Amino acid sequence: MRKWIVRGLLGLAGVIVLALIVLYAGSQWQLRRGHDVAVTALTIPTDAASIAEGGRLAKIAGCRDCHGPNGGGMVLVDDPMLGRLAPPALAAVAQTYSDAELERAIRHGVRRDGTALFVMPTAAHGYLADDDTARIIAWIRSLRPMPTDSTAVTSFGPLGRALLLAGELRTSVHPETVSQRNRPADMGRYVVDISCNGCHALHTSRPSDDGRQTVPPLAMVAAAYDYPAFKILMRTGLPPSGKDLGMMTEAAKGGLHVLTDDEIAQIHQYLKAEAAKQ
CATH class of the missing domain: 1.10.760 (Cytochrome Bc1 Complex; Chain D, domain 2)
Known part of the structure; x- marks a missing residue:
């Protein structure tokens, strides 16, 4: 009887290990999957009025709700099972992204390396006009790294990975282009x-x-x-x-x-x- 109990426990342990391997490998494939969304070249303004308007638009569009009032990054969720959701400091992002890559992240939810962003409201941001997107990028470019900026990184716990595999946690990739060139007169x-x-x-x-x-x-x-x-x-x-x-x-x-x-x-x-x- 004892031998069968041991075999049963070993079998159960094997199933658990196999399930964890499948969970990690499958979710990791989803996280590392590339998305072929073309970048859009925009003319980024440098005048003070455009930068200020970009900062205002970043409030209206909710950028500063998640990335912090001054763009310094935040930790929105930190749970051992779900994972950590940490929108980064925008000044740090701007140091490694081109203007076109910033546009793609803002409106299409794709990182510089082609992988997906999560919890980016691209269904809304996709409608940002070219000129307003350029103003927001101008504001981001005006930010300087601060000692108080968040250095936390987004990660996924076991439950977060399971939700990802089950399709309950969706990426923010929005490849469609629905924006217009200029902000309309009627807002x-x-x-x-x-x-x-x-x-x-x-x-x-x-x-x-x-x-x-x-x-x-x-x-x-x-x-x-x-x-x-x-x-x-x-x-x-x-x-x-x-x-x-x-x-x-x-x-x-x-x-x-x-x-x-x-x-x-x-x-x-x-x-x-x-x-x-x-």
């Missing part, structure tokens, strides 16, 4: 595309990326707010009741508050028109 749909769509769908509810809350459809939200209340929502993240809205409150305080009055009015008009279609 309504444009801001929705480059920013709001990172969390919201236009006409349907969907779970947040972390699963903590249900994110309502944008058009329905706009229909429920008159312009003064919508303006307060975009600036503070708070509804008329003053209730903390979680991710929306964080998004407004983090970046949406820099939207101009005209931009907020155009967003509201666009979303009200979309709500009327339903």
Whole structure:
């Protein structure tokens, strides 16, 4: 009996080891897989106004929510089972990336070596116009390495690798080109595309990326707010009741508050028109 127990335990150990090998090898192949997405050459401005506008756009598009208010990098998740999610310091990235490689990372979710980025909102950033992408790159180029910059590196734990293999953790690779050359005069749909769509769908509810809350459809939200209340929502993240809205409150305080009055009015008009279609 003892001999059979030992054999059973050895067999179980062998199965576990084999499963771990498959888990690591399969997920590693996914992580190291190359993606053939062409780079786009942009003309990067160097004037102070363009750099400042790039910094503002980096707030609106959420870049500074993940990479830090000053682009110094952050650790968003650090869990032994899931892994570590650590958007890097942008000044350090800029030292090794060309302008075209930065464009590809921002709009298509592909690293310099062709491997995939994760948790980059490329479904939204893909709509950034060429001139605005160039302004954001100009802002990134203006950053200087600081002693306080994060040096943490993204890594994947066993559960993170299992989710990757199961298709539950998707890459941010977005090879399609959906952007236009110049920022449109009417910023309504444009801001929705480059920013709001990172969390919201236009006409349907969907779970947040972390699963903590249900994110309502944008058009329905706009229909429920008159312009003064919508303006307060975009600036503070708070509804008329003053209730903390979680991710929306964080998004407004983090970046949406820099939207101009005209931009907020155009967003509201666009979303009200979309709500009327339903």
